[in-house]
Amino acid sequence: MIWFIKNSVTRKNLMALTGLFLSFFLIVHLAGNLQLLLPEVQAKLQYNAYSQFLGGNPLVILISFVLYACIILHTVDAIYLGIKRKKANGVSCSKDKRGRASTWYSRHMMALGIIVFVFLVIHFKDYWYRYKFGELPLDENGNKDLYTLVIVSFEQLWYVILYVIAIVALGYHLLHGVFSAHRSIGLYHPVYNSIIKVLGIIFALVITIGYIIIPIFIYINHQT
Amino acid sequence: MTKITDTKVPAGPLAEKWSNYKATAKLVSPNNRKKFEVIVVGTGLAGASAAASLAEMGYNVKSFCFQDSARRAHSVAAQGGVNAAKNYRNDGDNVYRMFYDTIKGGDFRSREANTYRLAECSASLIDQAVAQGVPFGREYGGYLRNRSFGGVQVSRTFYARGQTGQQLLLGSYQALLRQQKKGKVKLYTRHEMLDLVLIDGKARGIIARNLDTGEIERYAANTVVLATGGFGKIYYLSTLAMGCNASAIWRAHKKGAYMANPSWTQIHPTCLPQSGEYQSKLTLMSESLRNDGRIWVPEAKSETRPPGEIPEEERDYYLERKYPSFGNLAPRDIASRAAKEQIDLGKGIGPLKNAVYLDFSKAIEENGKDIIAERYGNLFTMYRKITGIDAYKEPMKISPAAHFSMGGLWVDYELMTSIPGLFAIGEANFSDHGANRLGANSLLQACVDGYFVLPYTLQNYIGNETDRSTPPIDHPAFAEAEDKVNRQMERFLSCKGKRTAEDFHKILGRELYDKCGLLRTKKGLEEAIQNIRRIRKEFEEDLMVPGDAKEVNSELEKAGRVADYMELAELMCIDALEREESCGAHFRAEHQTGEGEARRDDENFSYSAAWEWTGNISAPNLKKEPLIFETVTPTIRSYK
């Protein structure tokens, strides 16, 4: 359907709306994940029960489909815009210093997005796929034991490093993406724009720090 | 020497002439209008507004400009504002007063009826521009704001910060493009008109060069309108754009259109001084700066202290001293001449001793920096970009520079030249400003000609025409004109001399500025004529134009323009020499009062000098259009 959109404003709208939804999801996801920081016994039961609840709630299932759609649309739209961009650029300058006028991460949303996307694939494969379709042992309450799966994976240093890199990339992606999305859908008032800009920075920071704390906390706690 | 008697000024009292004209002018029915082709050369305020207005009426318009977009015509550079007798300020303004200010400002050397019409149509222009979305300065309550300008004692100047010309031009450019969308205007950008085509003595087409491909192209029409602006660039150093030229009107002149008062060039008092040999232009700083800036020079010759260290009592605010009632707002010709006088006395400042100070310290003290920044912010920024100096902290250095051509193609009341079917509007014609143009009247004239006058007068011409067909472009007249154009370019390319067109232009400009600029003498002008002939001969023999005619070739474009300047320059000197009086911008040293003011000679020179091409550059034929003042009585123009 992206190929049918006839102009860049609508395409950017799609980018913005899917992006904003994904950002919203990041909050929910973070809230869930922060349970991993609870004392071990409590964390295990609560986290697994939480996962079980999400998997069984029809509303959540419905939203999860929206989420998958958003990921796909956001990605496909980005690829399409990338192609359009190449076409619009034509032959570029041999000596190119255009970058001095903007931030590096705003110019490299595509690269940051690719890192995040690659990470997502791994992330889905390691947790989502195994939780949904794989065999997992049950915990004391009879829920699938996702908790142990997560803890085990974060005991490996390389996995933590990979995770941190991806989250930092995501952080920069958000740093530009959140306020840019508001612009794309047409927030033009200067005051609200400065508010959004600050909120965007806070949001990116909170998400980045929030997600990074978890694997590092687990890794350090389980070094015996 | 013959007299021009038929100026087509309608009968009746001054205030009713234009209404009378409109009431009796021929009309063309809406259905028939689409059968007529009009060529408009130039897309500045005059050209774009005329092309758009005519297209709106239903005519098919072909619009030409040499720039890469119609929006870049030099009207874009006008800064200060546009005058209109709206009397929004309740300060006693009205059409008559505006007319009188303009005709007095022009030193009683313009045609009464034209000047009155200019004032009369001024109010509608503001309405039109506002409707197009021109963001004029406003009061907080939402009503239009005004400021005052040189040579008047009321506030009738409307402005859009320091970019009034740009905003007005965008208005007419947008109107033009709107007609392009409707298919009524066909726009030819990067096309330069190289000749006018006459069939049976009437203007019926042009030869243009496509500057992107070098192709010579023919365009036919029922009438041709020239809106190609002024030729102040002839002085090389001027406030004009690099591409401004006289070629279109000069080539029309050589086809029979009279040139009127070509030597009357306004030298603008507030420009940035020349700082070196390489310099290509003198940037204008809007005259509006004189509302708040005070002009002075040090009392002592060869002063070396920086301006801030020169105490008040050692400064000479010469405009305030000499013209107490107008002070720093004295008209341009007077302010320029006064500056030249100070510079010639050795009181000039700056490294080349060629400038005077324009000081804002008092205004900043009285109003605060913010108010001054709001009024002139972009000018101060521009000043800093060019000179590297912060004018909020130290005074600007300014000097006079060639700016506006009051002269141009002679036109009658209908704005038609002496060639039937050829109209000239805006700065390209000579009509409304006399010997000196008041500030903020040039945007006005361009717009009034294009929006409100030409649509009536051109229609009157078409309505009276019996031959209603567009001539075929294979008519022998086109072939002949094209051939001439090709031969000239061939000459430039095959010359293979040692100097560039720009070299010649600089020499010519210097000569003219020295001898036919702010101050003219019989001896100087006679010398200048000799020198110009010599320079012209050298130009013919020693010009270097590399490349080919059938490609982008800016050197070839320049060569054509300079060749025309070489001829026009001589006519300017002949014109200045012939006029044994001082009036407005034309100041002959032999004709001044004891106090050094201009001395007009109404008895012998109350006429416009229209020159007819004879085939011999040095022997043009003078036709005099007597200036008949039915309403005003010419007086000594005093701004004391």
Next chain:
Amino acid sequence: MKIILKIWRQKNRQDKGEFCDYVLEDVTRDMSFLEMLDMLNNKLVKQGDRAVEFDHDCREGICGQCGVMINGIAHGSLKNTTTCQLHMREFKDGDTIYVEPFKASAFPVVRDLKVDRSSLDHIIVSGGYVSVDTGQAPEANNIPVTYEEAESAFDAAACIGCGACVASCKNSSAALFTGAKITHLARLPQGEKETASRTMAMVDQMEQENFGHCSNTEACQVECPENISVLTIARMNYEYNRAKILFKK
């Protein structure tokens, strides 16, 4: 001052083009960048070589005709400045300067440093005007426009159409140019009436001219000679969405 120039020379649209090296010895600090190019051309022509073709006209920063990439930056290193307002005092003795034309698919090279920017005109043609004929205008003071409205409309209207925004944009987007015109007219009661149809037409035209999308890097505002605000782009997006949702034909 000695300056080493590497200038892009290209004979016509089809030609591949290449850098040519030139050395100028007597450049002075007060020269403008374009006067330095004049100096070069004067030298080239006297040798019988083709002059470097570049666009320029008013040389006071308002016509928008000049514009080249200087060391990879549109209009050179000074922010919010046109090429003609850039002076050689910004360079040092012995500097090497790369000069290239503005590059974007929508701006094909005509020759050397000259590009064809008629695509910007086409965007205006598609709807960047108020539909008023000569003579239809009402008395100017009939519709008050507040000081703030007029000033903010002016801020957007100040665009000189030089194309530096496109050249500075990593996506070669003309969003700032288009947004500026839409905002200018939408801010005024005279222009506001047609905002919906105007915005839709202009946005579609941008696409047809092969301009890219806007990703809000904000580089355009930095290089824009008139410092046009990037918020005009957001205004365009807003007006476009509003039109798509609310506009009835």
